[in-house]
């Protein structure tokens with residue numbers, strides 16, 4: 001029987017819907033830009049943002065794993081296009097990013113998320129593993145998690161093993177005594193599964209997983225079901 005001691009969680013789309021969060025954060029930043037840098041809205045369109053993003057990643061591939069640094073780099077390049085000097089563009093990109101970042105932490109948890117985390121935190125070490133830039137303290141989950149790693153921290157995104165290894169090393173727990181919970185069958189389930197970590201797929205949309213090399217150990221469609229799924233894995 002596995003001695004489950006550590007449970008790691010993906011964040012975006014596992015504990016909240018990220019699409020609506022990003023839409024809202026981008027709208028908040030655009031409103032700030034309209035007020036403080038009106039030329040931005042006149043000169044920069046979505047297509048241009050895409051191009052600036054591509055060229056930023058081409059010149060510095062590490063940005064692909066650091067969504068915060070990438071967003072700042074794109075803003076800075078856009079401000080240069082708008083006619084700002086490098087230094088002013090840099091300062092402005094930091095300010096605009098801060099507006100985005102604060103709004104990006106305003107998440108609406110899926111039903112049952114907080115009670116589930118509270119219950120599990122009483123018995124297990126909990127860690128957060130994200131390819132994004134949600135901040136566990138800023139979203140209000142700091143009291144449940146004992147650590148968090150992002151792709152920006154480790155330099156590469158899930159499903160690469162680095163973030164999972166960082167979590168196991170940090171907690172001092174073996175893969176066989178760990179469960180990873182996430183919504184993405186590749187990044188989360190295959191990524192953790194290939195290391196021998198037990199996995200729980202949060203299948204909020206109740207879709208078929210199809211044929212997979214790394215099938216999840218357990219599947220839940222509501223977060224309320226997670227403690228029971230953990231018990232099931234523990235009792236195997």
Ligand SMILES: [Mg+2]
Nearest residue numbers: 010012013014
């Ligand atoms: Mg996710």
